[in-house]
Amino acid sequence: MRRTLPAALLTVALAATAGCGGSGGGDAGKANAARGPITVWLSNNAEEVAWGKAMVQAWNAQHADQTITAQEIPAGTSSEEVIGAAITAGNAPCLIFNTAPAAVPQFQKQGGLVALDSFADATDYITARTGATAEQYKSPDGRFYQLPWKSNPVMIFYNKKVFARAGLDPEKPQLATYDQFLAAARKIKSSGAAPAAIYPAPTSEFFQSWFDFYPLFAAETGGRQLLDGGKPQFASPEGQRVAEFWKTLYAEGLAPKEKYNGDSFADGKAAMAIVGPWAISVYRDKVSWGAVPVPTSTGVPADQVRTFSDAKNVAMYSACQNRATAWDVLKFATSKEQDGALLTATGQMPLRADLPAAYPDHFAKNPAYQGFAQQAARTVEVPNVPNSVAIWQAFRDAYTESVIFGKKPVPDALSAAAEKAEQLAAS
Amino acid sequence: MAAAHAAAAATAGPVAGGDGAGRRAPRGRVTAVFGRHPVGLLLAAPYAVFVAAVFAYPLGFAVWMSFHDYFFAAPGAVVDRPFVGLDNYRAVLTDPQVRQAFGNIGVFLVINVPLTAGLALLLAVALNRVVRARTFLRVAFYVPYVTASVAVVGVWLFLFNSDGLVNRVLGPLAPDPSWLVNEGLAMPVIAVFVAWKQLGFFILLYLAALQNVPKELYESAAVDGASAWARFRSVTVPAVRPATALVVILATITGANLFTEPYLLTGGGGPNGSSASPVLVMYQRGIQQGQPDVAAAIGVLLVIGVLVVSAINRRLLERD
Numbered sequence: 001m002r003r004t005l006p007a008a009l010l011t012v013a014l015a016a017t018a019g020c021g022g023s024g025g026g027d028a029g030k031a032n033a034a035r036g037p038i039t040v041w042l043s044n045n046a047e048e049v050a051w052g053k054a055m056v057q058a059w060n061a062q063h064a065d066q067t068i069t070a071q072e073i074p075a076g077t078s079s080e081e082v083i084g085a086a087i088t089a090g091n092a093p094c095l096i097f098n099t100a101p102a103a104v105p106q107f108q109k110q111g112g113l114v115a116l117d118s119f120a121d122a123t124d125y126i127t128a129r130t131g132a133t134a135e136q137y138k139s140p141d142g143r144f145y146q147l148p149w150k151s152n153p154v155m156i157f158y159n160k161k162v163f164a165r166a167g168l169d170p171e172k173p174q175l176a177t178y179d180q181f182l183a184a185a186r187k188i189k190s191s192g193a194a195p196a197a198i199y200p201a202p203t204s205e206f207f208q209s210w211f212d213f214y215p216l217f218a219a220e221t222g223g224r225q226l227l228d229g230g231k232p233q234f235a236s237p238e239g240q241r242v243a244e245f246w247k248t249l250y251a252e253g254l255a256p257k258e259k260y261n262g263d264s265f266a267d268g269k270a271a272m273a274i275v276g277p278w279a280i281s282v283y284r285d286k287v288s289w290g291a292v293p294v295p296t297s298t299g300v301p302a303d304q305v306r307t308f309s310d311a312k313n314v315a316m317y318s319a320c321q322n323r324a325t326a327w328d329v330l331k332f333a334t335s336k337e338q339d340g341a342l343l344t345a346t347g348q349m350p351l352r353a354d355l356p357a358a359y360p361d362h363f364a365k366n367p368a369y370q371g372f373a374q375q376a377a378r379t380v381e382v383p384n385v386p387n388s389v390a391i392w393q394a395f396r397d398a399y400t401e402s403v404i405f406g407k408k409p410v411p412d413a414l415s416a417a418a419e420k421a422e423q424l425a426a427s
Numbered sequence: 428m429a430a431a432h433a434a435a436a437a438t439a440g441p442v443a444g445g446d447g448a449g450r451r452a453p454r455g456r457v458t459a460v461f462g463r464h465p466v467g468l469l470l471a472a473p474y475a476v477f478v479a480a481v482f483a484y485p486l487g488f489a490v491w492m493s494f495h496d497y498f499f500a501a502p503g504a505v506v507d508r509p510f511v512g513l514d515n516y517r518a519v520l521t522d523p524q525v526r527q528a529f530g531n532i533g534v535f536l537v538i539n540v541p542l543t544a545g546l547a548l549l550l551a552v553a554l555n556r557v558v559r560a561r562t563f564l565r566v567a568f569y570v571p572y573v574t575a576s577v578a579v580v581g582v583w584l585f586l587f588n589s590d591g592l593v594n595r596v597l598g599p600l601a602p603d604p605s606w607l608v609n610e611g612l613a614m615p616v617i618a619v620f621v622a623w624k625q626l627g628f629f630i631l632l633y634l635a636a637l638q639n640v641p642k643e644l645y646e647s648a649a650v651d652g653a654s655a656w657a658r659f660r661s662v663t664v665p666a667v668r669p670a671t672a673l674v675v676i677l678a679t680i681t682g683a684n685l686f687t688e689p690y691l692l693t694g695g696g697g698p699n700g701s702s703a704s705p706v707l708v709m710y711q712r713g714i715q716q717g718q719p720d721v722a723a724a725i726g727v728l729l730v731i732g733v734l735v736v737s738a739i740n741r742r743l744l745e746r747d
Binding site for chain 1: 503693695
């Protein structure tokens with residue numbers, strides 16, 4: 001008996017485990033047509049929360065029978081993990097205004113997303129609002145599981161005072177080519193104007209490559225994604241040039257290899273940073289800054305430089321019961337009026353084809369945003385492929401080993417990572 | 428014949444009255460199923476249910492996951508999770524990162540466990556002799572243990588960053604690359620950090636064990652002319668051996684589950700993966716990358732590894 005009871009309990013537990021796995025499911029067609037109250041999650045960025053609350057208030061004032069309950073996304077290591085857990089638990093909200101494109105393939109595999117083009121007008125709406133850029137957000141099955149919402153086209157921010165101290169032109173800095181960038185970086189370091197020329201996070205998280213390698217890769221390749229048709233592109237000559245550029249920065253101590261706990265640019269520890277327009281309001285009172293496109297090996301003209309979008313999109317989650325309302329809310333929240341409110345409140349760029357023309361007054365009043373608005377039309381997204389996060393992690397590991405710590409030749413590391421990425425994309 | 432009588436008596440059970448009636452419970456069917464003290468089973472039941480729910484079930488689930496192509500899915504989603512045999516284990520064992528993580532934890536344990544046990548014993552002996560400020564000192568050693576890792580990691584970053592206090596004191600003797608970005612030093616720094624952080628708990632275990640060492644042993648040894656070191660070596664160390672076994676096994680288990688420190692102190696297992704632990708890799712695979720089946724296989728291997736190491740520790744430390 002002493003042994004029988006625990007064994008029986010374990011057997012019951014395992015049987016219960018084996019039995020779970022899920023089947024059945026609700027009636028998607030019925031849910032798609034249903035209307036009623038819905039819940040949405042907003043990011044926990046203060047400006048976005050303010051916009052979200054105002055948007056919800058405007059909707060609720062007109063739809064007493066289909067009210068929105070909004071809350072900030074629950075705290076967690078990252079929003080992707082929180083959303084993944086909510087999908088598994090079956091308590092995801094109808095809409096999340098903070099869905100990372102890199103996580104969409106995973107959420108889709110989990111059965112957590114509603115294909116937006118299951119609504120009759122969805123494809124037309126998305127393509128009309130976003131233009132050709134919307135293609136980047138289609139899943140491999142050709143369907144939209146996310147609505148392209150807003151981007152933060154990544155550019156080089158520089159500290160004008162530090163540049164002046166280093167003897168560099170603070171108004172028209174020469175940062176277009178790798179050679180120019182390296183020359184400026186060396187001057188900043190040797191003059192002691194700042195401890196570091198630039199300070200991207202040298203840590204191992206999968207998403208860090210979006211803020212060092214990937215923007216420059218997008219620029220160097222004229223807009224290629226990390227993978228094209230499931231084939232990795234980063235081991236190409238262009239990818240190697242970008243990697244070698246960063247490797248030089250690390251090898252010469254122009255970019256530190258150690259994690260900085262804080263904002264190195266705002267704290268004056270680094271003369272430059274790679275960030276999007278969200279940073280304008282953050283740095284406005286702290287740093288006298290300027291912004292230029294990311295460099296390329298040959299100095300591509302500024303109005304042709306591509307960059308990483310750093311977009312966040314809106315997705316509808318399969319736990320939603322009143323999907324017709326959710327779809328209407330999605331269109332309402334991404335209307336020209338609400339996009340304008342978002343732009344004004346946060347400085348982030350709605351993913352609209354006609355962005356500068358749609359809000360001429362805003363850009364006239366805020367010239368600092370103009371460069372970002374123009375850049376927003378030339379953004380590159382992460383590839384929408386299976387195992388996206390694992391692929392980025394494989395790339396980051398190789399990058400860390402060869403570029404940051406110089407332990408392996410760049411071509412060898414990138415080729416090995418490309419082989420692994422191709423296997424992951426195919427599985 | 429005598430044997431037959433004995434067997435018959437055993438089958439019939441105890442007779443009413445007589446000496447045996449007051450000592451032995453009746454052997455009915457209830458007794459046969461639930462033992463002589465069913466109320467004990469009743470009292471233990473809540474804990475048994477708790478263990479089954481929070482330990483046996485997840486463990487069984489993890490083992491099941493590790494043999495299937497498993498991923499987390501929304502309730503109601505129709506997904507296929509076929510049996511894949513040892514595929515996940517094969518993937519784990521051929522993954523250089525996982526192998527590196529297990530190697531890293533080996534380095535960690537080799538440094539951390541002896542350091543923890545040695546320092547805890549020495550400090551416990553010292554604290555046991557302190558007369559003044561005893562409570563203050565004990566609390567002082569215990570505070571890091573009850574403080575959140577996230578909070579104290581900040582202090583260690585302040586100490587061991589390139590421009591941190593330690594390097595400023597060392598000046599030209601500071602390592603290059605610095606501690607936390609040095610592949611050879613990152614894990615040792617973490618091992619020392621964890622030893623320091625957990626010392627308070629292990630000191631308490633040793634302090635409790637020291638209370639049970641008879642003072643007569645020390646007095647006899649002193650009368651025989653044994654020095655302080657000889658008394659420590661010949662009396663204290665053998666007397667607290669059961670506590671040492673417990674400390675070593677607990678430190679091993681805690682160390683094998685290392686996660687927070689490399690995640691926070693070295694930015695997610697850096698530099699170049701040299702401080703990544705198996706649990707950190709489990710987190711990356713299972714939660715970030717959506718491969719809980721692979722993560723489960725790592726977890727099962729980790730459990731087996733910890734059991735083996737703990738068994739070896741126990742055999743070495745508890746033998747007479």
